Amino acid sequence: MKKIFLAILLGCIGISVSAQVFVGGQFGVNLASTNNKLTSGSAISTSSFSLAPNVGYKFNDKISTGGRIGLSFGANGADNSNLFGVRIQPYFRYALLSLGNFSIAAEANIGFGVQNTNGKSEGIGTSKMSSLNFSVAAVPVLLYQLNKHIALEANLNILRLGVNVNNTKITSTPNGGNPVTTKDDNVTSFILGANANDVFGSNIGAVTIGFTYAF
Numbered sequence: 001m002k003k004i005f006l007a008i009l010l011g012c013i014g015i016s017v018s019a020q021v022f023v024g025g026q027f028g029v030n031l032a033s034t035n036n037k038l039t040s041g042s043a044i045s046t047s048s049f050s051l052a053p054n055v056g057y058k059f060n061d062k063i064s065t066g067g068r069i070g071l072s073f074g075a076n077g078a079d080n081s082n083l084f085g086v087r088i089q090p091y092f093r094y095a096l097l098s099l100g101n102f103s104i105a106a107e108a109n110i111g112f113g114v115q116n117t118n119g120k121s122e123g124i125g126t127s128k129m130s131s132l133n134f135s136v137a138a139v140p141v142l143l144y145q146l147n148k149h150i151a152l153e154a155n156l157n158i159l160r161l162g163v164n165v166n167n168t169k170i171t172s173t174p175n176g177g178n179p180v181t182t183k184d185d186n187v188t189s190f191i192l193g194a195n196a197n198d199v200f201g202s203n204i205g206a207v208t209i210g211f212t213y214a215f
Contacts, residue, residue, distance in 0.1 A: 020058040022066070024153075026210030027051055048074040058214065064093045072115070081119030087133070088112050093141065101145045107155070111135040125174040137162025137191065149215070155208040157193075164189045 027050065049072070056066020070087040091109035098104075113133040120126045139160040144152045170183040 020214045022056050022058060022212045022214040024054040024210055024212035025052060026208055062095045066091055081117055083117040085115035103143045105141045107141050108138050127172045129170045132167045135162055135164045149213055151212050153210055160191060162191050164191055
């Protein structure tokens with residue numbers, strides 16, 4: 001019995017020594033300004049910001065696992081609206097190819113997200129859009145090792161393959177009126193490549209760039 005316990009203990013020590021804990025994050029910004037002379041004499045601006053801290057565990061040179069918490073913020077001048085979203089995304093990575101400081105890995109992830117958008121139009125009323133999202137996807141990741149501890153990474157969402165389930169509910173409240181649900185639907189989509197309608201805290205655009213620090 002003592003020998004079995006000792007073997008299990010030594011095995012756990014071996015795994016701990018060969019493994020690495022790493023932390024990191026991603027930050028995204030998307031700013032745009034549109035001037036439509038047919039409908040408006042002034043420019044309409046939109047902005048989106050996102051932050052996604054990341055923590056993971058590297059078992060060896062090939063296998064790692066971790067998770068992200070994505071926070072997204074945005075504002076749209078067209079309808080005076082603002083949005084806030086939260087998304088949790090655990091993932092698993094397997095290194096495929098390494099060439100010098102560059103390497104390519106395959107990532108499989110599962111995402112759970114909530115997003116709320118609130119708008120107010122003068123003389124019309126207010127509106128609220130709530131979205132619940134679930135996704136399963138596989139995406140390639142490009143990494144560049146700066147030194148022993150720090151690596152840059154880019155999730156190539158333009159090559160993503162997955163399934164996305166999104167439920168959206170829009171409630172409008174006219175000035176002096178009662179709330180009315182104008183839209184309540186559930187959409188399931190199969191994705192090959194970037195999906196402009198897939199809102200994830202740290203994914204603004206088809207390529208997401210971040211970094212990791214390994215202890």
